[in-house]
Amino acid sequence: MDKNRFRRLTEVLKMTLSYYISGRNEKSVRPIPSTAQRSNVPSAKKTPELLSIGELSQATGISPDTIRVWERRYGVPEPVRLPSGHRRYTPEQLRWLRRAAEAISLGHRPGNVVRASEENLQDLLDRRRTRVEAPSDVESWLELIRSFASRDLTRLLREEFERKPAGDFLTQTLSPLLVAVGRAWSDGRLEVRHEHFFSELLQDLLRSLRVSIGLSGNGPRVLLAGLSDDMHDLPVQMGALLTASKGLQPQILGKDTPIDEIARAATEMRCRGVVVPTSLSFSSLELEARVDELRRKLPDHIALCVGWHDARFMRRAPVGVKLVRELQELELWLRSLL
16 A cells, blocks of 8 residues: 555544544534424324325225325325325325315216316315215214214114115115215314214124124125225125125125135135125226226126225226116115025
8 A cells, every 4th residue: 555545544544533532523513403493394203193195095095006196197185295205194185185086986087186176176076966965964963973972873873774674774874974974074074083983883883784684694695895905894884784685695705805815705605796895995997907807716607796886986897797886786786696
């Protein structure tokens, strides 16, 4: 090693040792932010109202991939970026996405919905919301939900069920009530905790109602399941209640079930048909591909029905698949299995 290079290395070593022995040079070290400065940096722990993209997806039914595509293509929703680079979303963006999801489920094109102003989005919703009438005492229902009155809600819903056939209960009472709750949630009149509370209460109620009428059924077996990544269990439970009411035997795998498992279970259970509610968790092309894959893996003698929950998001039904857009159509399909 030549003398000049050795001298430079020695000087660097001395400077390094001096830095650690005598303390860091204040001019060369980034100052530690003050408490006030740190408080301005978004943090998942310090701002619990911010949602991760996974939480946003679960709350709205829109897949993380779709949210990212909308962000790149349309610039919305624009996330808050944490220092780590992770996305976080505000309650206002959550409400907007919920309204966008409702508009898409009513048949509007995603591109038109995402580009729409607040006023135009409201017009899209108002034009199609008239198709579903909310219960006349909807505010009374909402107040019971806000007050977490589980006993009163359960009692009133049971009374409605006892007065009507199961199909009418689902279409005339429960479906309009769910629409009203969804609107109140997207408008900020109900919070996430209220929506989750009511959803869990309904699932318990639907299970108990199904058991009360379905144990004596000796008709063909029908399998009900949600596709992988579809985290909505309520449509499966609604379909199962309707299935039991027709004298069929519902076999339930529930939400988030792989296609291979659905096909194998239907075969091993010797089911006459399979019912899969659709979801906004997938794009229309992805949903069609998944349904087509399930149809190919099912034996030809097992009928396949998809839809009624956000069914308008599908452009077409693959060959050999019955696409239903309303619960009444599902009811007719179930009767055809007898």
